[in-house]
Every structure is written in C-alpha cells, then in structure tokens.
Amino acid sequence: MxxxxxxxxxxxxxxxxxxxxxxxxxxxxxxxxxxxxxxxxxxxxxxxxxxxxxxxxxxxxxxxxxxxxxxxxxxxxxxxxxxxxxxxxxxxxxxxxxxxxxxxxxxxxxxxxxxxxxxxxxxxxxxxxxxxxxxxxxxxxxxxxxxxxxxxNRLDMPTWWPAVAYWLGEYNIRKYQKFIELNGSPVTAEQMEERKYEYLRIFRKVKEYFEAHPEEGVVFPNVHWEV
Missing domain, CATH: 2.60.40.1740 (hypothetical protein (bacova_03559))
Incomplete structure (x- = not known):
C-alpha cells in the first residue's frame, strides 16, 4: 500500500x-x-x-x-x-x-x-x-x-503465397521483406487477387536483386515470367 x-x-x-x-x-x-x-x-x-x-x-x-x-x-x-x-x-x-x-x-x-x-x-x-x-x-x-x-524478425507466410508460388518458389522471409521494401507495405489476399500482375512485376525486381547478390542465399525458380 x-x-x-x-x-x-x-x-x-x-x-x-x-x-x-x-x-x-x-x-x-x-x-x-x-x-x-x-x-x-x-x-x-x-x-x-x-x-x-x-x-x-x-x-x-x-x-x-x-x-x-x-x-x-x-x-x-x-x-x-x-x-x-x-x-x-x-x-x-x-x-x-x-x-x-x-x-x-x-x-x-x-x-x-x-x-x-x-x-x-x-x-x-x-x-x-x-x-x-x-x-x-x-x-x-x-x-x-x-x-x-x-x-x-518473424514474418509469417501470407495466405496468398501458394497461389503465386510458381514464380516465387518456396516461402522465404527475405523475399517478402524485400518486396515490402520495394512496394512500401505488405499486401492482403484481396489486394493480391486484384493486382496480381502488378505485384509480380515487383517480385521480379526482388528476384533480380537476389540474383545479383548470390551471397544472400535466396533463390527463385527458373521459370518463365509472364510480366
């Protein structure tokens, strides 16, 4: 007291x-x-x-x-x-x-x-x-x-990731963090559904970044990108 x-x-x-x-x-x-x-x-x-x-x-x-x-x-x-x-x-x-x-x-x-x-x-x-x-x-x-x-430094896999895993590959927290850096914010499932190809163009830049920095150990599938 x-x-x-x-x-x-x-x-x-x-x-x-x-x-x-x-x-x-x-x-x-x-x-x-x-x-x-x-x-x-x-x-x-x-x-x-x-x-x-x-x-x-x-x-x-x-x-x-x-x-x-x-x-x-x-x-x-x-x-x-x-x-x-x-x-x-x-x-x-x-x-x-x-x-x-x-x-x-x-x-x-x-x-x-x-x-x-x-x-x-x-x-x-x-x-x-x-x-x-x-x-x-x-x-x-x-x-x-x-x-x-x-x-x-946790960042859970978003629910929309499997729908675009053909291009993005397995979930890697660094892929999504780099995307957030370029996009300015995370995205919801609704946003991904509405603006899928816009976001894939950003992820393509993420892919290019990690290809230029192989020491980061982040890899993407070797597939054709439609964007």
Missing part, C-alpha cells in the same frame, strides 16, 4: 505522454527521488520492416519520480543475464550502461540498436535490464526497476 502514491505519480507521467512537467506544480512530493522504466515489458517486431533496415532502433523510455534538479544526475543500467537470451554485439549493439539525466529533465531515453541481420527468423529474443541499486538515481518503484524487451 505504501507505494500507491508513487505509482500515481508515474501514472500521471505516462498519461500525459512525453511532455516533461514539474510535479511540484500540482502537489508536494515527499518520497525519495528516483528513476524507473515506464513499463515492465515491451515487444519489437522487425519482420515486416523493409529488407534494407538492418539496424532498427528501439526507444526505451525512463521517467524521473520526484523532484527535478539544477544539475546532471547519473544512473546505471545492467543486463540481467539470467533473464536475457539476446547476445550483446550479436543481436543488439552495445550501449552505454552509465547514463545521465540532464539538469531540469524528467525523462530519458535509451536507444537500443537491434542487429536484425543476425536474428534467426523463427526465434524471439529477450533483453532484460535493471536499474542498478548503486546508481546515484536509484529505482523509484521496485516493481518497475526491471524491464524486459522482446524482439524478433
């Missing part, structure tokens, strides 16, 4: 979005000043992103609970190894664990680059972070001192 007032402060910050505000304007805060993650869990789906996006970036927000300061203050993040399956330098780029909340600021953002090319297509990865208790700014809310970020 004693944490309920603190959680109310966090709820207020989340509800107003990314607007920095001074809690003292509305009431007098008496608890210990600290920092916390805005949520306990996040998901990042990379599969439907264009093929050319090799390092999508995840923005992890943190909020100050308590009083602002006229000076910079530091806090430290650490990886919880027992709750993490992603590998630094393989699945995500290294980031600075020693963080600084600038003077007068009530929010900070950790930018995490996902190394998409190294992700297995069918696997979900997890990165779990904790606010270190040795930080100058400690965790304001114990329940939100740890965050879990799940990310993957």
């Amino acid at each position: 004693k944490h309920r007032p603190l959680f109310s402060v966090l709820s207020l910050l989340v509800c107003i979005g990314f607007t920095a505000c001074n809690q003292a304007d509305s009431f007098e805060y008496e608890g210990e000043t600290g920092i916390c993650f805005d949520a306990k869990t996040y998901q990042m789906r990379c599969g439907s992103l264009p093929y050319s996006v090799e390092e999508p970036t995840f923005a992890l927000p943190l909020s100050l609970i308590g009083h602002g300061s006229g000076t910079d203050r530091g806090y430290t993040l650490s990886v919880v190894d027992s709750l993490t399956t992603a590998k630094e330098g393989t699945h995500y780029a290294p980031f600075a664990a020693e963080r600084t909340l600038k003077a007068g600021q009530f929010r900070d953002t950790l930018w995490i680059k996902i190394l998409r090319k190294n992700l297995d297509d069918g696997q979900t990865y997890r990165l779990t972070l904790r606010i270190s208790p040795q930080s100058q700014l400690k965790a304001a809310l114990p329940a939100q001192s740890v965050v879990s970020i799940q990310f993957d």
Whole structure:
C-alpha cells in the first residue's frame, strides 16, 4: 500500500505522454527521488520492416519520480543475464550502461540498436535490464526497476503465397521483406487477387536483386515470367 502514491505519480507521467512537467506544480512530493522504466515489458517486431533496415532502433523510455534538479544526475543500467537470451554485439549493439539525466529533465531515453541481420527468423529474443541499486538515481518503484524487451524478425507466410508460388518458389522471409521494401507495405489476399500482375512485376525486381547478390542465399525458380 505504501507505494500507491508513487505509482500515481508515474501514472500521471505516462498519461500525459512525453511532455516533461514539474510535479511540484500540482502537489508536494515527499518520497525519495528516483528513476524507473515506464513499463515492465515491451515487444519489437522487425519482420515486416523493409529488407534494407538492418539496424532498427528501439526507444526505451525512463521517467524521473520526484523532484527535478539544477544539475546532471547519473544512473546505471545492467543486463540481467539470467533473464536475457539476446547476445550483446550479436543481436543488439552495445550501449552505454552509465547514463545521465540532464539538469531540469524528467525523462530519458535509451536507444537500443537491434542487429536484425543476425536474428534467426523463427526465434524471439529477450533483453532484460535493471536499474542498478548503486546508481546515484536509484529505482523509484521496485516493481518497475526491471524491464524486459522482446524482439524478433518473424514474418509469417501470407495466405496468398501458394497461389503465386510458381514464380516465387518456396516461402522465404527475405523475399517478402524485400518486396515490402520495394512496394512500401505488405499486401492482403484481396489486394493480391486484384493486382496480381502488378505485384509480380515487383517480385521480379526482388528476384533480380537476389540474383545479383548470390551471397544472400535466396533463390527463385527458373521459370518463365509472364510480366
């Protein structure tokens, strides 16, 4: 029960979005000043992103609970190894664990680059972070001192794929991701039925791309294209 007032402060910050505000304007805060993650869990789906996006970036927000300061203050993040399956330098780029909340600021953002090319297509990865208790700014809310970020590169085969498999061959996530890059978006079954040959012309460009880049290991059937 004693944490309920603190959680109310966090709820207020989340509800107003990314607007920095001074809690003292509305009431007098008496608890210990600290920092916390805005949520306990996040998901990042990379599969439907264009093929050319090799390092999508995840923005992890943190909020100050308590009083602002006229000076910079530091806090430290650490990886919880027992709750993490992603590998630094393989699945995500290294980031600075020693963080600084600038003077007068009530929010900070950790930018995490996902190394998409190294992700297995069918696997979900997890990165779990904790606010270190040795930080100058400690965790304001114990329940939100740890965050879990799940990310993957999955992109399920669309239902229309078998109807055009004569030209496209077996489903390969990279074929569809390159198509999304050239087309600008995925397509529905209804769209494929109505604009089949238009989309096949785009897939022919996908085929030409992978033929020019055999190191990618993506192959198409050797058949006659009607478009």
